Amino acid sequence: MADESTCAPLTRASVFNAHEIIKSRIHKTPVLTSRFLNQLASTEQGTDAFKARGAFHAIEKLKQEPGWLENDGAKKGVVCFSAGNHAQAIALAARESQITAHIVMPETSSPVKIQSVREYGANLTLCGRFEREACAAETMAKTGARLIPPFDHPDVILGQGTAALELQEEVKELNAIVSPCSGGGLLAGTALSCEGTGIRVYGAEPEFEGADDGRRGFLSGERVTHVKSNTIADGLMGKLGVLPWEIIYERRLVDMMYAVTEENILDAMKLIFERLKLVVEPAAAVPLAVVLYNEEFRGMVEREAGEKGWDVGIILSGGNVGVGRISDLFARK
């Protein structure tokens, strides 16, 4: 540094000059704003970002449907069944548009999620684990509410695909995007967002106890219709839905699905935690685990990309994990 006697004066203008000097060298520090911190005294809860995109889009489209609002749609409302994030997203999106939300949740849902749906002002019905669809159907018959499924609908899928659109806007010349896959709405939306761009899209799943139903379907050519796994990536235990399957597999908008072990997922989660400084749940670490540890994926990239390599985008979604669970997951690490 310069001799202290010749230094710039210690003023605000000198800070601007300092910024000019170093700005090409440093990463811009992200500014975070938090609705949560702003409303700490209230009961606001976060919801998973991509679920909210699907929910907001579905509800906006419903409001635009000819006759729906005029025929008392807002009062009849919407209905969904979900054990968690989708329920919260619909409750939030409906409240912001002053639309009635009927939410059917299994009794076994986490008390925190049940509480947050209540606090959004939704009409909550708790039901047995295998009665959700019947219960939702009953609510629809009684109220005239419209069903919003968690992934198996065009408006939900298109809304969820907008996250990958923003990624493409911010990072030019991506070669590929790896997205997590459970019901498949996010992966199908991501694939649609890349259609015709040349960006390849891959799906990522946990493999434990057959949670890789998407991959197995991909390899056999037939959608798997039953899954039961206790993977630590509990956000990715669902089975791939009918409409996502059409987009992902039948329209060939996804090139391949890859699956990773529980150990791979924990390793990737630890990296995200310690290097990216982000708190994510195990499910969110699955795409990075594919990129770093899946030999089949890595071999494919090597063959396709050659020495130049690829710029790969990864979708990180899901932060539903507290300090307690982190301690439990890494006790053995």
Add this chain to the structure above:
Amino acid sequence: MADESTCAPLTRASVFNAHEIIKSRIHKTPVLTSRFLNQLASTEQGTDAFKARGAFHAIEKLKQEPGWLENDGAKKGVVCFSAGNHAQAIALAARESQITAHIVMPETSSPVKIQSVREYGANLTLCGRFEREACAAETMAKTGARLIPPFDHPDVILGQGTAALELQEEVKELNAIVSPCSGGGLLAGTALSCEGTGIRVYGAEPEFEGADDGRRGFLSGERVTHVKSNTIADGLMGKLGVLPWEIIYERRLVDMMYAVTEENILDAMKLIFERLKLVVEPAAAVPLAVVLYNEEFRGMVEREAGEKGWDVGIILSGGNVGVGRISDLFARK
């Protein structure tokens, strides 16, 4: 959502339309790029963001100093003594400018930090805990290298102040910024960046075992010159330096310093973890702890701001914490 038969076609153009519909409703998802992940196979290490700002600025200014480069400055190099982040920041910034870096670290420094400084290609000298300054002086005499102190220099302070400048550019009409304070470079730089703007600047410290030397100095009117604390906010154990003290206290650019308990720090850290989904070390949680839990700060804001409240910016810095330490810190929570 709209009746499925009337939905938009499932194409990329429809994803753009969906984005138009929802973008005012959603938080834009931040795009993260990681030098670390890009170089996973190599030995790259992260360094603390604000330390890097100070280091890059100091080194750029040195390169601009008339005669320094011409007189073999790059080969003679720079020297610093530091147990951690400043050492890493200087080693990185020097390497990027192809300048020799002589780093003096106490033998008791963490092996990870010693290793990372080595991997940046710096000349490393390990010394006894109380021999750092003598050891650095010896290096200077032998090599002709220039000393870059961790906070007590204008170029370092101005560089560190650029983070708050970016905050002001992104968030207009802030009423106040709360910055952590250890040696005081970041707080002093932040204060300079706000000079004349009307934005008030406050310092935040841990209070455990007298780590709040800045606050105690503020209250007594005299800089405290000895501090020894084992606060969990180990990034904030240093004592306030001479030049930062001038800026902070004598020039009255900081309105007040506030201190928080260990319990407050853990509570704020848990919130940052579970709600902002960010991994930070205890030191980084101190400013939020002031804003949320310090009665004196809160009373002051109530009096000054009235019912409208204030928009307060918080500087979060320091993520030097692994999954193991998180488990230890929250074992009792």
